[in-house]
Amino acid sequence: MATVTLQIDGRTVTVPKGTNLVDAGKQAGVFVPHFCYHPGLPVVGVCRICLLEIEGRPKLVAGCATPAEEGMKIITRSAKVKEARRAVMEFLLIHHPLDCPMCDKGGECTLQDYTVAMGPAASRFRFEKTTWPEEDVGGKLVLNKNRCILCLRCVNLCKDVAGVEEIAVLSRGEETYIGTIGDRKIENELAGNIADICPVGALTSKDFRFKSRPWELKNEPSICTLCAKGCNTVVGYHPRRREVLRITARENMDVNQWWICDRGRGQFRAIHAPDRLQGPSRRTEGKVQPVAWNAAIAAIAEALRGVLARGGPGAVGVIASAELTNEELYLTKTIFRDGLGIQNVDAPERSQSPVVYPKFTIEGDRNPNTRGARAIGVAPGTGGRTVRDMIQAASEGQVQALVFLRGGPLDTFGDPATVSRALDRAALVIVLDTHASPVAEKAHWVLAGATHVEKDGTYTNSAGRVQRVHRIFSISPESREDWRVIQDLGVALGVLPERAAEAEQVFARLAASTPAFSGMTYASVGDQGAPLTAASADVAVG
């Protein structure tokens, strides 16, 4: 790659040819302020806050719109640059309502930060400010044009990333505003990103506004688990209320760049849904009763041992799920296939229509860990049955125990009538899941699992990238991480010699025993993920 070397405020830096001066500054450790510039969007150069001086040029230039050139000497600390920045800040604030105390963006607002850093303390504008009513623009966004600085990020996100012109610049001069056209609303599924990238409080999220001040949140890195893409996210957790209040995008150039879809953004709702399962329960003669964890695990193990003793390994079907982490799938395979010799191990596919935008695709595979399940070998063993065969066999009485490691609607597992018959006929149905479902309703034993923000682990996305999730909190004292539940079952069934204290140890065993993961550790996965070990990945995936 061709590079150029330049000086920024006396610091020498070498950057790839074509790098603009905002990014070159970043690499040199010199902060160049910017509102409109976003690395993922076209350069518009309109806000003018990134004006800087190039030695030998009479006029200031917009750093975002100026590529670095060999030998350039950039000055950002001159009086001239300082004055230009102050001027732009003064201009941006003349009609701004300065309503930070009641603005939802307060605390994470670029305009607020820059005003503190470089804005004038008082305005010389002694005229009535232009005001606009607040409006619903669709896309789970509220538009407050009073705060808008016309950076055009929202317009360009829709146009460039989503490929739709649902929001536009209208009118001109100081009457210029951002708006939807006619009765049209923002409908694209990437619109939530606008709330992330709006540098002011103009476009805020209906889901999050007035819920919390951003500084009250603990922002934890995570992964979206709604499709196989594995977008990197930030989970905004409110420790005092023990609640996840929002999910926002986290940059990962190898996965989702700067964006996530609105489905992923709305995932926080499911975490606190009223149908979350609470602890283990047992259904006998139509009555559901809570059971203590230890008692439940022991009873389930005994029941399973009974089926195995009477019907052999072929009498048990284990319906795992590519919604589970690599660690959970590894334990599933180790316990049921390797330990108990059950060949009926499989996981259902869950698919949807992919949604393809010019620069972002919501993938068709709804499972976050299909690649991981394959790489680990969560699949029928010799003579083992697929999900559909297990269901068919159970409906005919050949499989007597069904272990579901995620429930769901009946049609996830086959023809709903057959699934229903299988569940009715099986002598033992165990479900480990996070939410109530038609399958769980018919189970003899229901074990409450954890969502991806309540447990440690990793997922392998469709591109074979292994990425971390973290246990940010526990939904209730009764909840347990799934890998611990599966591990406990393995110990109770006598096929696991010892318990791992942390998910990291399970991952270490997985890495030691599975070629696709060989050499990987939580440290190597880091917060940006790491690809499966290349040489073996393709073999394992087939």
Added chain:
Amino acid sequence: MAGANGNVLTKIVHLPGSETIDVYRANGGYVALPEALKKSSDDLIDMVKRSGLRGRGGAGFPAGTKWGFVPKGTNKPVYLCVNADESEPGAFKDRLICAKDPHQLIEGTLISCFAIGSSRAYIYIRGEFAAEARILNAAIEEARRAGFIGKNILGSGWDCEVSVYRGAGAYICGEETGLIESIEGKRGQPRLKPPFPAVVGLFGCPTVVNNVETIACVPHIVTRGWEWFAGIGTERNTGPKLFGLSGHVNKPGVYEAPMGTNLRTLIEEFGGGVPGGRPVKAVIPGGASCPVLRGDEIDIPMDFDSLTRAGSLFGTGTPVIMDDTVCMVRAAWITARFFAHESCGQCTPCREGAGWLQRLLWRIETGEGEEKDIDTLLSVTDQIEGNTICALGDAAAWPARGFAKKFRDEFLQHIREKRCPFGGGSHS
């Protein structure tokens, strides 16, 4: 071949039917085109360079040099955009050519296309010029029928299409990249430069944007030679020029005179002086964006360099003359209101600053201003100038600053007396 008074650009405009091809040809029209087609592109560009022709749209950039920026041997189509978006208050010279001598413009357009290797020209005309657009379209059809537009022009094997594109009423579309965006069907707002249009212009292709009057000069340079053109005017400001006189003169109108003609001569001899013999209080020399001159500053050659030296601008060479009945604060406010209204609104200093200037001027005009408002006004002009994507920011800043500096006493009088001494202060 010059007309009365040796006029070239306006030789036929007074003749009945001057907009028709017959009258144009009867007076020496379409002689330059066949001559040009015998020359090479390089020769034509060289000729225009040597003539010293500077762009007549306001910036005064050498036309031949601009043509030379088009990459040689590009495999993309090259476009010529003729800028007929004449919208600057005070400017109405291009309109005369479009209305009264459209074939001069078409012939110039064709020669210019040939010179820059283009086969496609758009004449971008101000939306309000509906009649002129009709006249131009009719002239284009005449020229097509005569074989000057279309395929294999005059048997040269060279094709060229010319069409008229009407604007929708935005001053900013006269800025060359705003014009290009508008032709592309987008919101008319200037682009970031570089890249310049000569490299990445219309539809992403090399493009030259020239003013109507600039293009109209080209046929004459071809027939009379660059030496003739360079011999008119002054050393760095050559050729004939259309001056549009308006405001307080007895005979407002478009006059052709050499570049560098003295402003006082223009007012007194061409314009017939100020009505009632009143004194000239102020002159906006080249369209509303040019800083105002005081009445005692008008002994000045009307050319790019002289006016720049005087702290103003030549612009389009269309002086607006104001006598001693004109309130300078009001004049400044009217100008500021125009630029605030015409700002495209994309970049911060122009969008916010132009509106602020307008408000400050209105407050002073209505007698509600304070002395510090003048300082704020000057400071706001400094904050706009040079910090925007295009020159409209500067165009908004310069006149406001010009009026406030040149007529500070009158501004202070408004503030002291808490009223407009000219009885102004109401919108009309």
